[in-house]
Amino acid sequence: MPDLNADNNISDTPHMNNELQAEEGEELQKKEQQLGEMRDKFLRLQAEFDNFRKRTAKERIELMQTAGKEVIISLLDVLDDSERAAKQLETATDVAATKDGVLLVFNKLKNTLQAKGLKPMESLHTTFDPDLHDAITEIPAPTPDLQGKVLDVLQQGYYLNDKLIRHAKVIVGK
Numbered sequence: 433m434p435d436l437n438a439d440n441n442i443s444d445t446p447h448m449n450n451e452l453q454a455e456e457g458e459e460l461q462k463k464e465q466q467l468g469e470m471r472d473k474f475l476r477l478q479a480e481f482d483n484f485r486k487r488t489a490k491e492r493i494e495l496m497q498t499a500g501k502e503v504i505i506s507l508l509d510v511l512d513d514s515e516r517a518a519k520q521l522e523t524a525t526d527v528a529a530t531k532d533g534v535l536l537v538f539n540k541l542k543n544t545l546q547a548k549g550l551k552p553m554e555s556l557h558t559t560f561d562p563d564l565h566d567a568i569t570e571i572p573a574p575t576p577d578l579q580g581k582v583l584d585v586l587q588q589g590y591y592l593n594d595k596l597i598r599h600a601k602v603i604v605g606k
Contacts, residue, residue, distance in 0.1 A: 503548050510541045553589035555582045555600040564589060566599045573605030581605055 517533050524530045555565060559581055568586055573579045582602045589600030 506544050506548065507541070510537065510544055513537045513540060549593040551591045551594075553591060553596075553600050555585050555589060555602055558582055560602070560604045564596065564599060565602045565604075567604045568601050570604045570606040578605040 514537055517537050520533060521530060553564065557578070560567065565582065571583065573581070573583065581604070582600075583605045584603040585600055586603065587598075587601035589596070590598045
């Protein structure tokens with residue numbers, strides 16, 4: 433009876449092992465190549481994202497630094513008019529003309545700011561709203577229908593493009 437565990441009874445064993453090892457080696461080499469390609473793609477993507485993040489941060493800083501530039505440029509005309517009015521005030525003798533000049537400069541300032549989206553808040557005789565108004569004090573209301581309403585505005589509130597930018601400082605009737 434032949435010995436079944438003997439190597440001489442197994443035909444082509446070294447040849448088959450070599451083929452399996454060769455196939456496994458090729459497969460391993462393919463996997464390593466794919467891994468290298470994926471690693472390269474990952475590193476490139478990570479670098480691209482880092483560059484994007486740095487670029488957007490830089491753009492954001494530049495935007496914040498120049499955000500008010502347009503408004504300042506539009507107010508330079510008003511500043512020039514104010515300087516001319518100040519010079520006229522030094523030598524003016526006609527109060528009515530001086531008053532008209534100052535009102536013109538004031539209206540130009542107001543119109544320039546409104547063109548940029550500034551809108552005054554209407555508060556007088558409206559119901560007190562703590563989201564819109566800062567109550568400075570409460571005084572007795574002259575009539576019962578003015579209780580809980582704004583009796584006087586000490587400092588005007590403003591909206592910029594329909595967003596509240598300053599609360600109105602008011603006196604409320606109680």
